[in-house]
Amino acid sequence: MSTSKYLLSAITAATITLSASLAPIQTATASAFADADDAVKYRQQGFQLIRENFAYMAAMVRGEVPFDGAMFEARAQSLHHLSHVPWDGFRYAGENHRGSGDAKTELWDNWDDFTARVAQLQEDTKNLAEASASHSIGDVRSAFMTTARNCQQCHERYRD
Numbered sequence: 784m785s786t787s788k789y790l791l792s793a794i795t796a797a798t799i800t801l802s803a804s805l806a807p808i809q810t811a812t813a814s815a816f817a818d819a820d821d822a823v824k825y826r827q828q829g830f831q832l833i834r835e836n837f838a839y840m841a842a843m844v845r846g847e848v849p850f851d852g853a854m855f856e857a858r859a860q861s862l863h864h865l866s867h868v869p870w871d872g873f874r875y876a877g878e879n880h881r882g883s884g885d886a887k888t889e890l891w892d893n894w895d896d897f898t899a900r901v902a903q904l905q906e907d908t909k910n911l912a913e914a915s916a917s918h919s920i921g922d923v924r925s926a927f928m929t930t931a932r933n934c935q936q937c938h939e940r941y942r943d
């Protein structure tokens with residue numbers, strides 16, 4: 784088999800494997816979640832991963848565990864990636880599921896404000912990840928505090 788033919792069949796095989804593995808997900812539901820409970824579980828699990836990463840960085844900033852610049856940077860990058868995760872669990876929970884989980888109904892009444900806060904968290908965690916690249920605690924403190932304010936203020940408004 785020539786190299787290009789070999790590559791082509793490898794790509795075809797990979798595509799078939801991929802579509803086979805995606806098929807059950809695509810047919811399960813039009814909105815990615817089986818029901819509201821499924822959406823709540825999804826977003827809460829996302830927040831738990833956010834909390835794990837965030838708490839570890841908080842302990843370093845407070846001096847409760849020794850500052851490790853490389854570890855801090857890895858956590859900050861994970862946090863930034865995770866800052867994109869929970870929100871579909873609110874969007875696709877839909878109108879009929881207002882107030883599901885520990886989310887207040889006000890969240891769906893103020894959707895634009897909520898999504899602006901999401902965008903702010905994504906921006907602030909990006910800045911934190913960038914600031915952490917120097918592996919110096921002096922460079923991360925203020926970006927970390929700015930990120931922390933997002934959590935607190937959104938919870939005060941929209942979490943029971």
Ligand code: HEC
Binds near residue numbers: 827833942
């Ligand atoms: C834009 C709003 C918003 C921001 C920003 C936000 N959260 Fe939340 N968070 C929520 C809401 C709403 C809930 C309730 C979710 C539910 O129970 O359905 C929640 C729930 C949680 C939970 C509980 C999950 C569970 O298992 O019940 C944790 C932990 C959490 N958030 C951590 C954080 C941390 C840490 C940050 C900041 C790095 C953060 N959140 C930023 C809105 C936000």
